[in-house]
Amino acid sequence: MNRLLVVSFGPVSPDLLDAIADPVWRSYDLEVHRRAERPIPADAWDAKRQQHGSEVLLRTLLVGARDPGDRLLGVTAVDLCIPMLSFVFGQAQLKGAAAVVSTARLDPSFYGLSSRPDLVRRRFIAEVIHEVGHTVGLVHCAERSCPMSLATAVEAIDQKGEELCDGCTALVHDFKAAGSLTAETLRRSSRSQ
Numbered sequence: 001m002n003r004l005l006v007v008s009f010g011p012v013s014p015d016l017l018d019a020i021a022d023p024v025w026r027s028y029d030l031e032v033h034r035r036a037e038r039p040i041p042a043d044a045w046d047a048k049r050q051q052h053g054s055e056v057l058l059r060t061l062l063v064g065a066r067d068p069g070d071r072l073l074g075v076t077a078v079d080l081c082i083p084m085l086s087f088v089f090g091q092a093q094l095k096g097a098a099a100v101v102s103t104a105r106l107d108p109s110f111y112g113l114s115s116r117p118d119l120v121r122r123r124f125i126a127e128v129i130h131e132v133g134h135t136v137g138l139v140h141c142a143e144r145s146c147p148m149s150l151a152t153a154v155e156a157i158d159q160k161g162e163e164l165c166d167g168c169t170a171l172v173h174d175f176k177a178a179g180s181l182t183a184e185t186l187r188r189s190s191r192s193q
């Protein structure tokens with residue numbers, strides 16, 4: 001049984017962490033296991049940008065024992081960025097082991113609006129399905145309602161459901177049946193927002 005090992009970097013609402021188990025199982029047949037919370041790595045802090053670098057979190061996740069086939073999901077409440085982008089909702093290794101998702105920009109309170117836990121939960125599930133999808137081998141999808149579509153703003157996340165579209169679902173089945181990705185898919189992106 002392949003597993004998704006979930007590590008929170010700093011405190012994250014247990015309700016959010018609980019919410020992803022069923023959707024992740026339905027989409028990818030991955031059994032979600034919670035791991036102990038870890039501190040946010042000190043070297044992830046970028047003082048100039050006043051944000052945390054998501055690549056340090058990805059690297060930190062990859063250190064430590066795991067079984068072949070296990071995937072790792074880091075979740076954090078701090079705001080994440082990568083050198084090329086002013087922020088990311090998450091980041092993943094394409095057909096790799098690790099993904100991270102930040103809840104920071106999923107809450108309307110980030111934009112000066114009233115907090116909406118129900119909305120944060122929906123957005124979080126969509127983004128987890130998105131980033132875990134990259135580790136499985138999925139690339140961005142043109143279908144706006146599919147979690148694998150690219151979202152650069154929360155308004156785009158709100159158009160997503162939590163279920164993969166038929167095309168992406170078929171790809172997941174193909175990847176599983178083949179046990180590997182095509183070279184073409186691997187060339188298209190080594191890293192994705």
Ligand SMILES: [Zn+2]
Nearest residue numbers: 141146165168
């Ligand atoms: Zn899709």
Ligand SMILES: [Zn+2]
Nearest residue numbers: 130140192193
């Ligand atoms: Zn993406």
